[in-house]
Structures are given as structure tokens and as C-alpha cells.
Amino acid sequence: MAPDAQVFSGGVAVITGAGSGIGAGLARRAGVLGMTVVVADVNHATAKATADAIIAGGGKAEAQSVDVSRPEELDRLAELVFDRHGEVRLLINNAGIETVGYSWEVPAARWEATLNINLHGVIHGVRAFVPRVIASGKEAWIGNLSSVGAFGQMPGQTAYIVTKHAVQAFSECLYLEMELKNLPIHVSAIVPGMMRTNIFNPEHGTDEPGQSQGHRRAMFEMMRDYGMDLDEGCRLFLEQMAQNRFWAHSQPEMSTQIMGARAQFLTGQTLPVMPDLARQIAAD
Numbered sequence: 001m002a003p004d005a006q007v008f009s010g011g012v013a014v015i016t017g018a019g020s021g022i023g024a025g026l027a028r029r030a031g032v033l034g035m036t037v038v039v040a041d042v043n044h045a046t047a048k049a050t051a052d053a054i055i056a057g058g059g060k061a062e063a064q065s066v067d068v069s070r071p072e073e074l075d076r077l078a079e080l081v082f083d084r085h086g087e088v089r090l091l092i093n094n095a096g097i098e099t100v101g102y103s104w105e106v107p108a109a110r111w112e113a114t115l116n117i118n119l120h121g122v123i124h125g126v127r128a129f130v131p132r133v134i135a136s137g138k139e140a141w142i143g144n145l146s147s148v149g150a151f152g153q154m155p156g157q158t159a160y161i162v163t164k165h166a167v168q169a170f171s172e173c174l175y176l177e178m179e180l181k182n183l184p185i186h187v188s189a190i191v192p193g194m195m196r197t198n199i200f201n202p203e204h205g206t207d208e209p210g211q212s213q214g215h216r217r218a219m220f221e222m223m224r225d226y227g228m229d230l231d232e233g234c235r236l237f238l239e240q241m242a243q244n245r246f247w248a249h250s251q252p253e254m255s256t257q258i259m260g261a262r263a264q265f266l267t268g269q270t271l272p273v274m275p276d277l278a279r280q281i282a283a284d
Ligand SMILES: NC(=O)c1ccc[n+]([C@@H]2O[C@H](COP(=O)([O-])OP(=O)(O)OC[C@H]3O[C@@H](n4cnc5c(N)ncnc54)[C@H](O)[C@@H]3O)[C@@H](O)[C@H]2O)c1
Pocket: 016, 017, 018, 019, 020, 021, 022, 023, 040, 041, 042, 043, 046, 066, 067, 068, 069, 094, 095, 096, 097, 117, 145, 146, 147, 148, 149, 191, 192, 193, 194, 195, 196, 197, 198, 199, 200
């Protein structure tokens, strides 16, 4: 039997940002494997659509409206889930947004939203759920959405890149905290390469600096045309998590290339290296 079919054949999965993209793909996969899926998203309509699709396929799911940028909403979600189900086997802190624009031009509110959703949403997901998971005494798996962007630089996406470097660091420390405390909680950094989602949808960037719209559109079109199929990527993520791997990749070759360049940058202490893609986009 495949490892994910063994490990995730039952129990409760909580997935944030599961109304769309990778979160929705992970929710569908967890539902197919047999888990009861709590589909959490700030957008209730899309969360409900994901939950309805899981139920229509014979699975178990419920939609919950949650804004992960508000710690108290994650506390409320954890309380509700434990009151109703008494356990969480799989927690995936997935909700995230992209932000495009030069560092000094991104409005303060957009900077705050990016940090609060992408970074604080992950931290407070862990803070809200882990004490209850520990108290339940059951084995559990936590996946935090890192990115290949956690290992490189991308001028014009600085706000996003900052949060992904931080989520990666948080996940590494969290892994070690579980080891130090000898807790049966497995932590994974989920590292998507490029998957076909809505994250660069031009409609999501209306409060970004006007001249950054070309960059957003170029990324959106590249992802639409060359991004990996969501269902296959999400199947791979859960398979690797079920094997208790810290690293869960969608496109391992892309991760290896970007991590290798990072290692060279650090060991050589070179100047930051301009990605080819950044030059291409700036030239268009
Ligand atoms: N798509 C990729 O190739 C890729 C690459 C690397 C990392 N990631 C990461 O994967 C995660 C999911 O991204 P995606 O590409 O599926 O994007 P997406 O835009 O398709 O989905 C993101 C979901 O998060 C939800 N969301 C946004 N703000 C929220 C909030 N405050 N509270 C709760 N939910 C909220 C959105 O409503 C949406 O349903 C993100 O953390 C992203 O950084 C994606």
C-alpha cells in the first residue's frame, strides 16, 4: 500500500487557503485518501466549493471561513475543530498571497497583509493547533508552505520572498523543537516549484504599484502555460509527508538547482545573483 494511503486513510485534516490552488488540491487528495477535511479559507464561497466537491466524490469535508492573518481566528478554528472532532492528524498551513512591486513602492497595508498572511498565518496556525495536538497524545503531521523562493532572491517580489525565507526557517526550528521534546509530530517544509494556480492572478494585485502589473501578468502567464498539474503535485506532497520527510517537493529537480545556487552563494559569499527571469521580465 502507498505510504499516504496508510498514514492519511482516516483522521482529520485542516488545510488553510483550501478554496483554491494547492490548498484545494491537497484537500481533494486528503478527501480521496479517506480523511475528514476541514477546508479553511478567507473566501467562504470557494471553501464551500472545495468541500462540496469532496463530498460529491464520496468524501467527508466541511468549509470554514478563516482569515489566517488574524491569530484569534486560528484560535477559534482550532477550538471548533477539537470540540467537534477531538483530534487533528494533518495540519497544512498553506494560505498565502503573492505581492509584486519594488520594496519601497509596495504600500504599507500590502506589506502588512503579506507578512500577516504568509508568515504570521503559519506561525499562529502552529501556535493555535499544536498545544491541542500535544494534549490529544496522537501522532500528527504538519506541513508549512515554503517555496523554491525560500532559497533564492527575486527582485520585484521581495515582500513574498521575505515571508518564504522566514517560513522555511520557522519550519526547520519547529522540526527541531519536536525532536527536542520527543513529540510524535512530524514537520515538513512543502516546497512547490511552479504549479498552475491563481496566485499571480492580475485581479489580486489591484493595490500593488501600477508599473508592477507587467511583472504579475508575465508570472501569471508563465504559471498558466508551464505550471505543474495541481493534482499530481499535491499527491506527491502528501506521499512525501506520509514518509515523514522534512522536504516535500513538487519538482525536485527545480528545488535542487535553486538550492545548489543558494549553497554556492553562501559558501562563496558572492554578491547576490540576478535571476535570468528577473532580467527578462524587466526588459519586456
Ligand atoms: N503556485 C505555486 O507554484 C507556488 C509556489 C511556491 C509556493 N506556493 C505557496 O503555496 C501556497 C498556496 O498558493 P497557491 O499558488 O495555491 O495560490 P492561490 O491564490 O491559488 O490560493 C491561495 C488561497 O489562499 C486563500 N487566502 C488568501 N488569503 C487568506 C487569508 N487571509 N486567510 C485564509 N485564506 C487566505 C485564498 O483565498 C486562496 O484560496 C501559498 O503559500 C504560496 O506561497 C505556491
